[in-house]
Amino acid sequence: MKILVTGANGQLGRELRNVLEARMPGSAVYVDRDELDITDRAATEAFLRGSDFTHIINCAAYTAVDKAEEEYNACAAVNIDGVTNLARVADELGIRIIHVSTDYVFDGHAYRPYTESDKVNPTSQYGATKRKGETSLLGLAPDSVIVRTSWLYSPYGHNFVKTILDKASTSKRLNVVYDQIGSPTNARDLAEAIYTILTARQWKPGIINFSNEGVCSWYDFATAIVRLAGIKGCEIMPIPTADYPTPAKRPYYSVLDKNRFRVTYSYKIPHWEESLARCISRIQSGEK
Numbered sequence: 191m192k193i194l195v196t197g198a199n200g201q202l203g204r205e206l207r208n209v210l211e212a213r214m215p216g217s218a219v220y221v222d223r224d225e226l227d228i229t230d231r232a233a234t235e236a237f238l239r240g241s242d243f244t245h246i247i248n249c250a251a252y253t254a255v256d257k258a259e260e261e262y263n264a265c266a267a268v269n270i271d272g273v274t275n276l277a278r279v280a281d282e283l284g285i286r287i288i289h290v291s292t293d294y295v296f297d298g299h300a301y302r303p304y305t306e307s308d309k310v311n312p313t314s315q316y317g318a319t320k321r322k323g324e325t326s327l328l329g330l331a332p333d334s335v336i337v338r339t340s341w342l343y344s345p346y347g348h349n350f351v352k353t354i355l356d357k358a359s360t361s362k363r364l365n366v367v368y369d370q371i372g373s374p375t376n377a378r379d380l381a382e383a384i385y386t387i388l389t390a391r392q393w394k395p396g397i398i399n400f401s402n403e404g405v406c407s408w409y410d411f412a413t414a415i416v417r418l419a420g421i422k423g424c425e426i427m428p429i430p431t432a433d434y435p436t437p438a439k440r441p442y443y444s445v446l447d448k449n450r451f452r453v454t455y456s457y458k459i460p461h462w463e464e465s466l467a468r469c470i471s472r473i474q475s476g477e478k
C-alpha cells in the first residue's frame with residue numbers, strides 16, 4: 191500500500207500523519223498546496239502519473255464557511271474542481287480515493303440523525319461545493335469512499351475548541367448559540383476511522399458517516415470545553431442563532447447517523463466528551 195495524503199498540513203492531514211506514521215510508518219507521502227495544488231489539473235495529473243500510489247486520502251479543502259459566501263469561485267476551485275482533478279486520473283490509474291465531506295450538505299430540518307442516503311440540500315456555498323465535489327467524485331471514480339463528518343477540531347489550526355479556550359481565558363462571559371445541534375469530531379478519531387477504512391479486509395465504496403458519539407449544541411460544547419480545561423471565571427451564555435448572524439446559513443440540526451460505520455467495521459466510536467478531554471490535554475501539554 192502506498193498512500194498520498196493531500197492537504198496534509200490541515201487539521202485532519204496532521205492527525206493522519208500521526209496515525210499512519212505510528213501504525214504503518216513510511217507508507218504515506220504527505221503533501222500540501224505548495225507541493226501539490228489540486229486545483230492545477232495538469233500538475234495533479236503529472237504528479238499522479240509519475241507515482242505508484244495505491245490510495246489517495248484527500249484532506250485538501252476550502253473550509254472557511256463564512257468567507258465562501260463571498261468567494262464562491264475560490265471555494266469551488268478546491269472543493270469541486272480539485273476533487274474532480276484527483277478523481278479523473280485516480281480512476282484511470284486504479285488509485286482508490288478516500289475523500290472527506292461534511293454535515294453541511296444537509297439543510298438541518300430533520301428530526302433524527304441523517305443517514306448516508308438522506309436527501310441533501312445545502313444551505314451555504316461551502317455546503318453546495320462539498321456536495322458537488324461528492325457527486326463529481328462518485329461519478330468519475332465510483333470506487334471511492336466519502337467520509338462525511340461534522341464539527342471537526344484538533345490541537346492544530348483554527349477550530350471551535352481552540353477559539354473557546356483562548357476567549358474563555360480572557361473574558362468573563364461568552365455568548366454561544368444553543369439552537370444548532372450536531373456532533374463534534376476529534377480529528378484524531380476521524381484519522382483512526384480512516385485508517386480502519388483503509389486497512390479493512392473489504393473495500394466498501396460509497397458514502398459513510400463518521401463523527402464522535404453523542405449530540406450537543408455549540409453552547410453545550412463550549413460549556414464542556416471550559417469545564418474540562420478547568421477555566422474558572424468565564425460564564426458561557428446560551429443565545430439563539432438569530433442573535434449571532436453569520437454570512438453562511440448553517441443547519442439547525444446536522445447529527446449524522448453512524449450505524450453504517452459501526453456495523454461495517456465493528457467499531458466502537460468514542461463519545462464526544464471523552465474525546466474532547468483527550469484533545470484538551472494535548473493542547474494543555476503544548477501540542478499545536
Ligand SMILES: NC(=O)c1ccc[n+]([C@@H]2O[C@H](COP(=O)([O-])OP(=O)(O)OC[C@H]3O[C@@H](n4cnc5c(N)ncnc54)[C@H](OP(=O)(O)O)[C@@H]3O)[C@@H](O)[C@H]2O)c1
Binds near residue numbers: 200203227229272
Ligand atoms: N473543519 C470542520 O469543522 C469540518 C467539518 C466537516 C467536514 N470537514 C471536512 O473535513 C476535511 C478536513 O478539514 P480540516 O478541518 O482538516 O481542513 P483544514 O484544516 O482547513 O485543512 C485543509 C488543508 O487543505 C489545504 N488546501 C487548500 N486548498 C488546497 C489546494 N488547492 N491544494 C492542496 N491543498 C489545499 C489547506 O492549505 P491552506 O491552509 O494553505 O489553505 C489546508 O492545509 C475537509 O474536507 C473539510 O471540508 C471539516
